[in-house]
Amino acid sequence: MSRLAVVVALAFTAVSPASANVPDAADASGQARRGQAAIIAQRHAGRRMADGGRVELNSDTAASADLPLGTTARIRNLRNGRVAMVRVRDRLPATEDRIVSVTPKVAGMLGMGSVTQVEVAPLAVPQPDGTVRLGSGTRMTGRRAYITSPDR
Template sequence: METTTSIRHVLLILSCCACLGAQAQPQAEGDAPKAENKAETKKPAIDHSGKARKGKASYYADRFAGRKMADGTPMNPHANIAASRTLPLGTTARVTNLQNGKSEVVEIRDRGPYVDGRIVDLSPKVAEKLDIKEQGVAPVEVAPIKVPQPDGSVKLGAAATSDKTADTTGASDTTAQSSGY
C-alpha cells in the first residue's frame, strides 16, 4: 500500500512538472501569430503602369535550367527571359546595364528575385550579353515596352515611347503619351 501511494505521489509530481514546463516554454519563431506572418510575406503589387525602374539585376543559376517558371514554361538559359516580382507576366522590357550602357530586350516569364534591392533576374544568356555574369549583380534600368493589362489589352511602356522600333503594334508615340505617359 505504501508503494502504491509513493508511485501516485511521484506520478502527480511529474504531471505537474510537465504541465508547468509546457507553459514556461518561449514561443518558437515559426509559431508567430498569423497576422505577423502575413505582413512579412505580403506580395508586392503588380505594376501595370509601364514606368521604368532602377535597381540591381542578378541572373538564374545553371541549376534552374528546365525548371517550371511562373508562366508554366521551362526556364531556357539561352532565351531572352527574365523574372520580376512586380511586372506582369508577358511584359516585354528593355534591360540596360547602367555600368556599360549595354541593353537587351527580355520577356518577363517568372517571379523573382527574392533578394532586397534586386528588381530582375536574367537568363544566363542575357546576363552574358550585358556583361553581368562575371560579377553576378549589376545596377540596371528596366524599361517596359509592352505591358499586359488586367482587361487583356496591352499598354505601351516607357521604352516604347523612346524606341520607335519597339512599337510593333502600329500605335504611334502620341497614343502612348495620351494614355498617361
C-alpha cells in the same frame, strides 16, 4: 515599317491570354525602374516558371517581382550602357533586393557580373483587362496598343 513598330508588333504577337492574367501586386503602369539585376542560376534550368514554361538558360527570359507576366522590356546595364530585350516569364520573391533576374544569355549580352545595376524600361505591358499598354521604353507611355493581324 519602323524599328519601333517591328519591336512592338513582335511583343504583341507573343502575348497570350494566359499572360494577360495580371496579379494585383504587379505594376502595369509601364514606368521604368532602376535597381539590381542578378543572373538565374544554372540549377534552375528546366524548372517550371510562373507562366507554365520551363527555364531555358539560353533564352531571352527574365523574372520580376513587380512586372506582369508577358511584359516585354528593355534592360540597360547602367555601368556600360549595353542593352538587351527580354520577356518577363517568371516571378521573384517580393523580399528580394533585386528588381529582375535574367538568364545567362541575357547577362552575357549586357556584359554584367553576378549583380549589376540596371534600368528596366517596359515596352509592352499586359493589362488586367486583356489589353496591352505601351511602356516608358517606347516613349509612348500609357497609350493603348491594338493588336492587328500579321497577315495584313
